[in-house]
Amino acid sequence: MTDSTTASGTFDVTLDVNGIAYPVHIEQDRNLLSVIRGEVGLTGTKEGCDDCECGACMVLLDGRPVNSCSYLAVQAQGRAITTIEGVMTGDDLHPLQQALLDEGGVQCGFCTPGMIMSAMALLADNPSPSEEQVRIGLSGNLCRCTGYTRIVAAVQRAAAVPHA
Numbered sequence: 001m002t003d004s005t006t007a008s009g010t011f012d013v014t015l016d017v018n019g020i021a022y023p024v025h026i027e028q029d030r031n032l033l034s035v036i037r038g039e040v041g042l043t044g045t046k047e048g049c050d051d052c053e054c055g056a057c058m059v060l061l062d063g064r065p066v067n068s069c070s071y072l073a074v075q076a077q078g079r080a081i082t083t084i085e086g087v088m089t090g091d092d093l094h095p096l097q098q099a100l101l102d103e104g105g106v107q108c109g110f111c112t113p114g115m116i117m118s119a120m121a122l123l124a125d126n127p128s129p130s131e132e133q134v135r136i137g138l139s140g141n142l143c144r145c146t147g148y149t150r151i152v153a154a155v156q157r158a159a160a161v162p163h164a
Contacts, residue, residue: 009027011028015035015077015081016081017036029072031071032068032071032075033069036083042083042085044085045084045113046110048110048111051069054111054141055111055141056113056141056142057114058114058140060082060121061076061081062080063082063124065121067140083113083117084116099154099155100112105154111144115143115151118138119137119138122155123155127159128159131156134152134156138152
């Protein structure tokens with residue numbers, strides 16, 4: 001998995017997205033979001049503000065939340081990228097996904113993938129967060145529909161499920 005550059009400023013890299021290796025030929029200044037959506041073909045990760053303000057583009061990079069709109073794709077070579085498409089197990093929703101549905105924490109759904117990715121990172125670090133800790137953990141994600149109360153309740157509900 002070495003990268004190679006060409007005279008035109010493009011790179012051949014292999015990205016590990018949801019456990020699958022994707023060889024891509026990309027320009028050096030392409031952000032991870034555009035490559036995930038364009039070259040890899042996974043469109044669950046959303047482009048909202050394109051300025052690290054809304055969290056709609058959140059992915060996990062080696063288990064840590066990253067705004068993919070501001071992360072260069074070439075920097076992700078050799079790192080494990082998890083998108084919303086990598087959250088389910090077969091046909092089974094992840095406990096966070098199910099809790100958001102059960103709690104009514106999804107309205108338009110645009111922010112939901114980023115919220116889930118941030119919440120997954122939070123629960124990996126803190127399996128039993130308080131309401132305040134959930135709110136802080138999700139503070140990089142904006143939602144214009146729900147008012148956050150049901151989203152916070154869903155994260156706490158998911159925390160009560162083993163292996164969330």
